[in-house]
Amino acid sequence: MTVLLETRAVVKQFGEFRAVDRVDFRVEEGEVLALIGSNGAGKTTLVNLISGLLRPDAGQIVFRGADVTTQSVHERIAAGIARSFQLVNLFDQLSALDNVALAIFSRQGKTRKLWALAEADRPVWQEAIEILATFRMDGKATVPAGGLSQGERKLLDVAIAYALRPRLLFLDEPTSGVSTREKAPIMDTISAVVRSERISAAIIEHDMDVVFSYSDRIVAMHQGAILADGTPDEIRRDERVLTTLIGTPETR
Amino acid sequence: MTTAALALEHRSPVRTLGWAIPALVILVALPWVADQYQTILLAYGLIMGIAALGFNLLLGYTGLLSFGHSAYFGVGAYSVALMVKYLDVTSMELFLAGAVVACVLVTAVFGFACVRYTRIFFGILTMALSQVLWSLAFKFFWVTGGTDGLRVPTPTLLGVLTGAGDKIEFLATAYYYYVLAIFAVCVAVMWVIVNSPFGRALQAIRDNEVRAAFVGIQIRKYRWVAFLVSGVFTGLAGALWVPLNGLTTPDIMHWTFSGEIVFMTVLGGFRSFTGPVIGAIVFNYLKTYAVGYTVYWQLLLGVVLVILVVSLPTGIVGTFERLWTRWRSR
Numbered sequence: 001m002t003v004l005l006e007t008r009a010v011v012k013q014f015g016e017f018r019a020v021d022r023v024d025f026r027v028e029e030g031e032v033l034a035l036i037g038s039n040g041a042g043k044t045t046l047v048n049l050i051s052g053l054l055r056p057d058a059g060q061i062v063f064r065g066a067d068v069t070t071q072s073v074h075e076r077i078a079a080g081i082a083r084s085f086q087l088v089n090l091f092d093q094l095s096a097l098d099n100v101a102l103a104i105f106s107r108q109g110k111t112r113k114l115w116a117l118a119e120a121d122r123p124v125w126q127e128a129i130e131i132l133a134t135f136r137m138d139g140k141a142t143v144p145a146g147g148l149s150q151g152e153r154k155l156l157d158v159a160i161a162y163a164l165r166p167r168l169l170f171l172d173e174p175t176s177g178v179s180t181r182e183k184a185p186i187m188d189t190i191s192a193v194v195r196s197e198r199i200s201a202a203i204i205e206h207d208m209d210v211v212f213s214y215s216d217r218i219v220a221m222h223q224g225a226i227l228a229d230g231t232p233d234e235i236r237r238d239e240r241v242l243t244t245l246i247g248t249p250e251t252r
Numbered sequence: 253m254t255t256a257a258l259a260l261e262h263r264s265p266v267r268t269l270g271w272a273i274p275a276l277v278i279l280v281a282l283p284w285v286a287d288q289y290q291t292i293l294l295a296y297g298l299i300m301g302i303a304a305l306g307f308n309l310l311l312g313y314t315g316l317l318s319f320g321h322s323a324y325f326g327v328g329a330y331s332v333a334l335m336v337k338y339l340d341v342t343s344m345e346l347f348l349a350g351a352v353v354a355c356v357l358v359t360a361v362f363g364f365a366c367v368r369y370t371r372i373f374f375g376i377l378t379m380a381l382s383q384v385l386w387s388l389a390f391k392f393f394w395v396t397g398g399t400d401g402l403r404v405p406t407p408t409l410l411g412v413l414t415g416a417g418d419k420i421e422f423l424a425t426a427y428y429y430y431v432l433a434i435f436a437v438c439v440a441v442m443w444v445i446v447n448s449p450f451g452r453a454l455q456a457i458r459d460n461e462v463r464a465a466f467v468g469i470q471i472r473k474y475r476w477v478a479f480l481v482s483g484v485f486t487g488l489a490g491a492l493w494v495p496l497n498g499l500t501t502p503d504i505m506h507w508t509f510s511g512e513i514v515f516m517t518v519l520g521g522f523r524s525f526t527g528p529v530i531g532a533i534v535f536n537y538l539k540t541y542a543v544g545y546t547v548y549w550q551l552l553l554g555v556v557l558v559i560l561v562v563s564l565p566t567g568i569v570g571t572f573e574r575l576w577t578r579w580r581s582r
Contacts, residue, residue: 051466077468089466091459094452102456106468111453114481118449160467 004029004200005050005081005168010059012045019045021224022059027168030198032191034211037221038245043204044086046221047170051083052076064167080167084157086176086204092146096137096156099145101128103163128163135159135189151182158190162199169194171203175210183207187214212236220245268443271526279432288424292496293540295428297533298435299492304517304528305442306485311514312522313446314478315458316370320362320378321513323385324483326505327351327358328490330389333402333500342414344407344430348491355487356480358385363479367472370461379507386505401501404494423496431492438485439529445481446525454478486513512539515553519560521567530569 005027012020020042027033035043048054050061052073061069068076091099104124105111119125132138135155140148145156154174161169174190175183191214194201205211211218211232218235220228222245228238235241279298283291303325310316331354335341341350366377389396396402406415406422409430415422445451453474456464465471494500503509512535520531538556542549564571 053462053466072470073465074468074470077466083466085463085466089460089463091456091463093459094455098452102452103467105449105452110449111469111474112450114445114448114450114477116449117444117447118452119447121449160463164467 002029003027004064006062007046007050008060008062010046010049010056010061012042012049012054013057018224020049020056023221023224023226025219025226027200027202028217029200031200031216032194032214033200033202034215034218035202035204035221036206036208036211036218036245037227040223041221042224043221044172045224047083047172047202047204051081051170077164077166080165081170082161082164082166082168083170084154084161084172084174086172088150088153088157090145090153090156090160093144095142095144096132096148096152097125097128097141099156100131100159100163101125103160104128104131107164131159131163134193135162151178151186154178155186155189162193166199168200168202171201173204173206175205175207183210268525272439276436280429283425283428288420291424291428292420293536294533295423295431295496296493297536298431299489299496300513300516300532300536301529302435302438302492303486303489303513304520304532305438306482306489307513308517308522308528309442309446309454309478309482309485311517312524312527313451313458314454314475316367316475316478317375317514318366318378318482319375319507319510319514320380320382321483321486322505322507322509323362323378323382324355324359324486325490325493325509325513326382326385326389326500326502327354328487328492329494329500329504330396330402330490331355331487332491332494333404334395336404337402342405342408343411344409344495345411347407347495348434348488351487351491352484355484359480359483359487360476363476363483367475367479379510382505382510383507386502386507389502389505396502399502401499403499405498407495427496431496434488434492438488442485443525450474450477515557518557519567521570523566524569524573527567527569531567534568 003026007023007025009022009024010020011018011022023046025046035046037043045054049056052071056069060067063076063079063081066079068079091102094102101124104127105118108124110121129138129141132141135158137152137155137159140152145153148156158171158174171190175186178186187210203215215232218230218232219226220235220241227244228235228241230238282294303321307318307321310318328351331351332347335347335350341347362381365381366374369377390398406419408414409426413426453464453469456467456469457471457474461471490504516531516535517528518531519535520529521527539549539553542552546552560567566574
């Protein structure tokens, strides 16, 4: 396997608090990776650093062999890094279809066009419909994003990121805030998409059932540093992970 | 066909032409029906409509409330007046070209400063910058005429039509149609812009700035372009307004005039494309008759604004659309 993304000793400091402390993190080509850890462990901060929402105070971020540490968000997206958000971030007044179509327009560099009708661009709308269908959302195409259920909003958030055709997709808690019953279908859908297209995915997740059943590799973080890194089986047996994150079999 | 594909068929933006053509026919026919005074009054309304249309690209589509659009209206008006004073220009086409160039320069600089901020900070900064221009127009009387303003004679339209004969006749016919033609072009151009992929990107920025950045949109750059287009539309309105008014004074640069542009847009409804235009025309009548009726006209308009915000937050067009949908679904 080849390394797609690598962080080298990245640091992010918020005042006195070191949220990410010299982390060496990597994502391989085509793998589905789970990032676990208790609240405040630095998972989301790490994703924010890699996706460009935050700038690291030290260290380096290398994506497909190029240093992207100082690149802006849109440059990283063009390079192939996309993300979804823990608290769903959608264009609430636009329909589900418009939400996805906007990402396609942006990817194709068409949002610079003032003198063209968006509706007239048939291939874009066709692709948007296909993407919604991939995420089983085509029945809700015309519903404003603000009017969708929480589970649908979570999926649409991922669909927008997917519409950017990324090489690496970060999913920040794709099943948080949805009912237990909805979790498996959401993860099945996402997993089918990223696996069939060999998109590398890094998923931040708290639900250990989800983590163990959907990921190839698990990285556990604790207090801003990486605690453990291994296959689901290795992590399941890892004493440090068990005591700090998961809890002993009795307390589970 | 899937439900999604079917839904797509029903929202072709060309359907909107259904109301545009009848509206244009009425506006073309009006000078034959209405008297000269009413026609000129409507010309003022159409001009304000262009200004409000430009303003609403920022408020309704990008989510930025500018309190300084009087500045761009004023730049348009004063560039015409200064072209008359210093260059002896009489061609309306040159006036419009000059006003557009001046507005591009001013909005490019002002916009560069303003788009770094949003919400109240954006509003305050636009207002402060417009007040700078107002005080320049006010103080540099040897250039701008100070509070006396600058006179602007009737221009030559298309190189042939002049107001040499009856000025009122000229304004109520030739100039009215000239304004109407430019109004129609402005509406069409703005309509394409808001329905373009760029227009979609602006709405995305309005709805969710962070997410817009994370689909790859360069927020500040797009806001800046929107600012530029918005200011140029309003400046064009200023340039059309001067010959009709015959005089430009610093009043149109004052922030209270920016407030009027906000007022007319909210009156018509900033959530719809046609709202600002309808609002501008209605406001123009409202103000004209209120001023003629009472010296306390500002009080009257204030009461209208309060009633509006409390009972019709979606404005005239938004309320009409709601009633229309309700009536059709019965």
